Amino acid sequence: MEVDVIRxxxxxxxxxxxxxxxxxxxxxxxxxxxxxxVIDIFKREFDQIARPQGKTLTQYYYFGNLRDxxxxxxxxxxxTNLDGAVERAKExxxxxxxQYGLTEPTIQTQGSRRIILELPGVSNETExxxxxxxxxxxxxxxxxxxxxxxxxxxNIDKYLARVNKQDTSATDTSHKKAxxxxxxxxxxxxATDSSSTAFDASNAANDSTTASADTTKPDSLHxxxxxxxxxxxxxxxxxxxxxxxxxxxxxxxxxxxxxxYGIMNQTTFxxxxxxxxxxxxxxRKMQDILNRPDVRHVIPEDVQICFSAKPDPxxxxxxxxxIYDIYAVNSxxxxxxxxxxxxxxxxxxxxxxxxxxxEMNSDGARDWARITGANIKKRCAIxxxxxxxxxxxxxxxxxxxxxxxxxxxxxxxxxxxxxVLKAGALPAPVQIIEExxxxxxLGDDSIREGLISSLAAFLGVVLFMIFxxxxxxxxxxxxxxxxxxxxxxVLAAFGATLTLPGIAGVIxxxxxxxxxxVLIFERIREELATGKTLRVxxxxxxxxxxxxxxxxxxxxxLTGIILLQFGTGTIxxxxxxxxxxxxxxxxxxxxxxxxxxxxMLDRGTHTINFG
Amino acid sequence: MRFFKKTQIDFxxxxxxxxxxxxxxxxxxxxxxxxxxxxxxxxxxxxxxELAFRFTNPIDITTVRxxxxxxxxxxxxxxSYGASTDVLVRLKDTGDSSMVNRIRENFARYIPNNSLLNQxxxxxxxxxxxxxxxxxxxxxxxLQAVYAVLASIVAILIFIAFRFxxxxxxxxxxxxxxxxxxxFAAVVxxxxxxxxxxxxxxxxxxxxxxxxxxxxxxxxxxxxNRIRENRLIHKGENLIALMNRSINETLSRTVxxxxxxxxxxxxxxxxxxxVNRGFAFCMLVGITTGxxxxxxxxxxxxxxxxxxxxxxxxxxxxxxxxxxxxQVLV
Numbered sequence: 001m002e003v004d005v006i007r008x009x010x011x012x013x014x015x016x017x018x019x020x021x022x023x024x025x026x027x028x029x030x031x032x033x034x035x036x037x038v039i040d041i042f043k044r045e046f047d048q049i050a051r052p053q054g055k056t057l058t059q060y061y062y063f064g065n066l067r068d069x070x071x072x073x074x075x076x077x078x079x080t081n082l083d084g085a086v087e088r089a090k091e092x093x094x095x096x097x098x099q100y101g102l103t104e105p106t107i108q109t110q111g112s113r114r115i116i117l118e119l120p121g122v123s124n125e126t127e128x129x130x131x132x133x134x135x136x137x138x139x140x141x142x143x144x145x146x147x148x149x150x151x152x153x154x155n156i157d158k159y160l161a162r163v164n165k166q167d168t169s170a171t172d173t174s175h176k177k178a179x180x181x182x183x184x185x186x187x188x189x190x191a192t193d194s195s196s197t198a199f200d201a202s203n204a205a206n207d208s209t210t211a212s213a214d215t216t217k218p219d220s221l222h223x224x225x226x227x228x229x230x231x232x233x234x235x236x237x238x239x240x241x242x243x244x245x246x247x248x249x250x251x252x253x254x255x256x257x258x259x260x261y262g263i264m265n266q267t268t269f270x271x272x273x274x275x276x277x278x279x280x281x282x283x284r285k286m287q288d289i290l291n292r293p294d295v296r297h298v299i300p301e302d303v304q305i306c307f308s309a310k311p312d313p314x315x316x317x318x319x320x321x322x323i324y325d326i327y328a329v330n331s332x333x334x335x336x337x338x339x340x341x342x343x344x345x346x347x348x349x350x351x352x353x354x355x356x357x358x359e360m361n362s363d364g365a366r367d368w369a370r371i372t373g374a375n376i377k378k379r380c381a382i383x384x385x386x387x388x389x390x391x392x393x394x395x396x397x398x399x400x401x402x403x404x405x406x407x408x409x410x411x412x413x414x415x416x417x418x419x420v421l422k423a424g425a426l427p428a429p430v431q432i433i434e435e436x437x438x439x440x441x442l443g444d445d446s447i448r449e450g451l452i453s454s455l456a457a458f459l460g461v462v463l464f465m466i467f468x469x470x471x472x473x474x475x476x477x478x479x480x481x482x483x484x485x486x487x488x489x490v491l492a493a494f495g496a497t498l499t500l501p502g503i504a505g506v507i508x509x510x511x512x513x514x515x516x517x518v519l520i521f522e523r524i525r526e527e528l529a530t531g532k533t534l535r536v537x538x539x540x541x542x543x544x545x546x547x548x549x550x551x552x553x554x555x556x557x558l559t560g561i562i563l564l565q566f567g568t569g570t571i572x573x574x575x576x577x578x579x580x581x582x583x584x585x586x587x588x589x590x591x592x593x594x595x596x597x598x599x600m601l602d603r604g605t606h607t608i609n610f611g
Numbered sequence: 612m613r614f615f616k617k618t619q620i621d622f623x624x625x626x627x628x629x630x631x632x633x634x635x636x637x638x639x640x641x642x643x644x645x646x647x648x649x650x651x652x653x654x655x656x657x658x659x660x661e662l663a664f665r666f667t668n669p670i671d672i673t674t675v676r677x678x679x680x681x682x683x684x685x686x687x688x689x690x691s692y693g694a695s696t697d698v699l700v701r702l703k704d705t706g707d708s709s710m711v712n713r714i715r716e717n718f719a720r721y722i723p724n725n726s727l728l729n730q731x732x733x734x735x736x737x738x739x740x741x742x743x744x745x746x747x748x749x750x751x752x753x754l755q756a757v758y759a760v761l762a763s764i765v766a767i768l769i770f771i772a773f774r775f776x777x778x779x780x781x782x783x784x785x786x787x788x789x790x791x792x793x794x795f796a797a798v799v800x801x802x803x804x805x806x807x808x809x810x811x812x813x814x815x816x817x818x819x820x821x822x823x824x825x826x827x828x829x830x831x832x833x834x835x836n837r838i839r840e841n842r843l844i845h846k847g848e849n850l851i852a853l854m855n856r857s858i859n860e861t862l863s864r865t866v867x868x869x870x871x872x873x874x875x876x877x878x879x880x881x882x883x884x885x886v887n888r889g890f891a892f893c894m895l896v897g898i899t900t901g902x903x904x905x906x907x908x909x910x911x912x913x914x915x916x917x918x919x920x921x922x923x924x925x926x927x928x929x930x931x932x933x934x935x936x937x938q939v940l941v
Contacts (some may be wrong), residue, residue, distance in 0.1 A: 446884055511876075519864055558763065562762050563821050567755075
């Protein structure tokens with residue numbers, strides 16, 4: 001997984017303007033393809049882009065504990081923060097994984113912003129993926145008055161309409177947008193299934209009796225009065241590239257019907273309750289528009305536009321369509337998830353729906369009491385990872401630091417949500433960049449294959465050595481056996497995972513270990529052939545071949561070390577077993593066999609058959 | 612038991628012939644490999660998703676391919692994955708978490724008479740394994756692989772030059788390059804010859820190449836060591852005679868070690884599982900050429916360098932000394 005540290009850079013920057021945003025965007029682009037340290041990229045881009053315009057880092061970053069802040073000090077502080085963020089992310093993920101209850105997970109950091117997880121025994125990967133990737137940033141934000149929301153939407157419209165008209169080629173795209181949003185425009189204006197079901201649903205939510213879909217054209221279509229239908233639609237879409245992507249329902253007073261409402265050029269908007277809704281496709285389009293840097297400037301700094309995290313369940317059930325609510329909320333949260341001390345998933349007795357109950361610490365409870373007390377009858381959006389889970393109206397002051405999140409589709413989801421809230425929010429989003437899953441059956445197969453091949457290799461070598469080197473070969477076999485045991489022992493001591501390539505490494509070491517013995521025995525044979533005594537031959541054999549053995553083992557180890565440095569996880573496993581095996585073989589071939597021979601000689605053996 | 616009695620093969624004398632053989636095989640191999648086939652990268656180096664599925668009954672690759680085409684999974688590669696019931700699906704996209712389910716639904720739709728094996732908890736809905744690698748990582752790994760090979764060559768050159776002479780270092784490097792090229796050509800050419808011969812370039816293959824380098828240098832070092840030793844014992848002996856003697860003396864050991872490793876690799880190839888098969892194949896080719904190159908190429912290069920660059924006509928000296936020996940015998 002990779003921690004999105006650039007998001008942190010973005011979040012900690014203050015007094016953001018177009019310049020710093022450009023620097024951050026460029027850094028993000030470069031970081032996508034390079035593994036260079038993000039701070040280095042950032043510094044370079046800042047020097048290239050922002051400094052010529054007379055900007056310094058001190059204008060954007062302020063750290064309370066830093067006196068005499070210079071750009072270099074700020075960079076150093078940023079670096080510490082980012083490294084700390086990766087560490088914190090690792091801890092939080094560890095917490096989540098622990099709570100989820102997997103056996104023996106391994107979690108390590110790699111490089112400047114990567115985390116490697118090994119999770120054996122996972123049965124539901126999708127669940128685990130959700131568990132890991134969710135930032136779990138919980139925020140309580142007050143919903144803005146509808147007035148504010150409507151004005152913001154109107155301003156976006158005006159801005160985009162102007163920009164689109166200026167760009168002549170863009171009129172083609174707005175035509176295309178018109179075509180594709182035609183469907184939505186239709187559903188918003190005429191009584192099609194989707195709007196009527198949304199209509200029914202919103203009526204049902206307000207406990208009013210079912211009403212027929214309201215098909216009266218809003219007054220605000222008068223600007224286009226007199227033009228043919230087709231032309232009216234085209235003009236409407238060109239003038240309202242943003243608001244045409246969603247529809248607005250307006251309820252003038254509690255209990256009355258929800259009527260469709262259109263934003264035109266009004267300066268004031270009627271009072272009442274509003275619902276802003278859209279579907280999947282248009283939600284994505286809206287998000288694209290809202291993410292544009294130029295559009296971000298049109299939206300006031302204290303306003304943020306969010307979408308509901310889940311589609312409306314009643315509409316989903318009734319018509320299978322995903323319809324999302326749109327909210328305009330305060331940018332600055334009243335409260336964030338770090339005040340949450342406990343989270344529990346239960347079934348709400350009143351609604352029989354799963355919900356997550358949260359407890360806050362004393363500071364949080366106090367703040368929450370103040371916030372709820374000061375905002376009675378206003379709505380507070382509970383936002384998790386920028387998706388609005390619910391936006392209940394505050395009925396009264398809440399003194400005890402209790403809160404709840406509704407909107408989970410089932411109990412499992414609620415439990416996952418509780419885990420994630422309890423373990424804490426990730427300081428920056430993480431993204432899974434590399435993922436390997438091996439099913440248990442394949443795992444079993446692998447173990448079987450590994451065992452069979454190891455045993456077969458070992459047996460093959462043992463038999464050959466006895467055949468070729470007689471009793472000497474037997475001694476060599478003992479050495480090879482010890483070799484394998486040492487490798488396994490070292491691996492176990494370090495808690496390393498044995499992979500199939502790792503087994504290949506062990507098998508290869510068996511072959512290589514034989515080599516050392518062969519070297520020694522060939523030399524001993526040579527010496528024996530020149531008529532020297534057994535003891536002297538053994539001596540000379542070992543002495544003469546020692547240098548060669550060292551050289552050859554070192555060179556093979558060199559490639560092993562290089563593999564260790566440049567390879568990925570499984571290959572590093574291979575390299576490690578190879579290196580351990582080579583070191584062990586050095587020991588067993590030279591020391592162990594020698595000792596055995598010495599023991600044999602001391603016992604009085606006069607000849608050892610070397611074949 | 613002895614396979615080799617005292618041998619006296621004139622390795623160096625015959626070197627010109629073997630140069631030609633080596634050159635031919637290497638160039639033919641590389642040219643053939645690159646014209647008739649392309650290098651196939653695994654997702655380790657390309658990025659993408661790899662999913663292994665198991666069906667209840669033996670399945671034909673073309674059936675699966677058709678199903679993926681009908682389901683509009685662009686650029687999906689389908690391969691057999693060992694058993695006749697197993698397939699490997701490779702996609703360029705890393706996709707989202709719903710991809711596996713979409714593929715499952717696709718199979719259910721277009722392969723109605725052969726369902727995915729579902730035997731929880733061993734096999735859940737047919738999925739044996741899944742690997743996803745982001746494209747950025749894939750690209751990084753390619754670069755790392757190149758660095759790895761270069762680094763190993765440099766490291767070895769330095770080490771050999773340090774322990775022996777610089778020329779020996781060069782000779783060693785040439786024999787290594789020769790081995791890697793032939794192994795590379797073999798891998799690319801034989802890729803996909805049979806369904807179970809899946810020889811794509813992935814991390815395992817890289818490990819194989821580097822291990823081939825390690826082994827090849829192993830052999831070469833042993834011969835060089837003997838040469839150095841003999842130089843001290845038989846001072847003033849002609850270079851060619853020296854080398855021949857050294858190679859003959861170590862021949863027994865060289866062949867036996869190569870033999871044992873060969874057997875071990877064959878076992879790995881047959882029993883070691885899908886994952887290790889490509890590795891074992893590459894190493895089998897590499898070990899064979901490695902042994903050969905240590906005997907014929909590395910030392911021979913040193914001789915020719917001495918003749919042409921140092922302008923010491925060791926050959927004439929060798930022939931002269933042989934002639935003298937003949938005279939003595941007569």
